[in-house]
Amino acid sequence: MIIPVLGVLAVLSPLLAGGDLRRLGDLRFRGSWVVLLALVAQVVVISVIPGENHAVLASVHLATYAAAGWFVVMNRRVPGILVIAVGAASNALAIAANRGTLPASRSALEHAGLHLNPHEFLNSGVLAHPHLAFLGDVLATPSWVPLANVFSIGDVLILCGVAWGAHRACGSRLVPAWSAPQAAESADDAEVAAHAVPAPRTEQPPTASPTIATPTVLPDARL
Secondary structure, X not given: OHHHHHHHHHHHHHHHHOOOXXXXXXXXXXXXXHHHHHHHHHHHHHHHOOOOOHHHHXXXXXXXXXXXXXXXXXXXXXXOHHHHHHHHHHHXXXXXXXXXXXXXXXXXXXHHOOOOOOOOOOOEEOOOOOOOHHHOEOEEOOOOOOOOOEEOHHHHHHHHHHHHHHHHHHOOOOOOOOOOHHHHHHHHHHHHHHOOOOOOOOOOOOOOOOOOOXXXXXXXOOO
């Protein structure tokens, strides 16, 4: 649980550097429902039904990372999303190499004071012969820290991406403010319109008024 908490703190961190959190409202994400479903699926697999069929749970776990990858592609222009993608890809690679489980270091688990149930599905756990173990949960917070847990290099990259994106979106003193592509295009169009030179007016020659002939009055002939 400590990683989500640190993620929230990363989003709020621009306040410490003069950022405007209201600018977060300018961010527009496409396909947000996909990543929300992926998060719900992870919670169900890890916390609700961890004792069910291991192969099915592992497949669902991997599918959530595929959904997250699609979300990244759809929102690749959002600041920080590519750094988050690298971190998520690091975790996904280690999970795929170990059949649905992220390998964890036994010493890291002990340092965090965690005791896992080997009979349940674990999104992170000690494996007998792990592959790409250095990409697994090899880091840990001390057991005396609230919500102590283990985490990976990929998790660190994800947090860095969240912090970087928040500071870019909020325009803190650490990084320049980011402008959404649509907003930037609108601003460019407005600037072009403001500096546009009006086309010269073509003077139309005056139109002559039609001349009405005045009838000639002849004197009456008198016999």
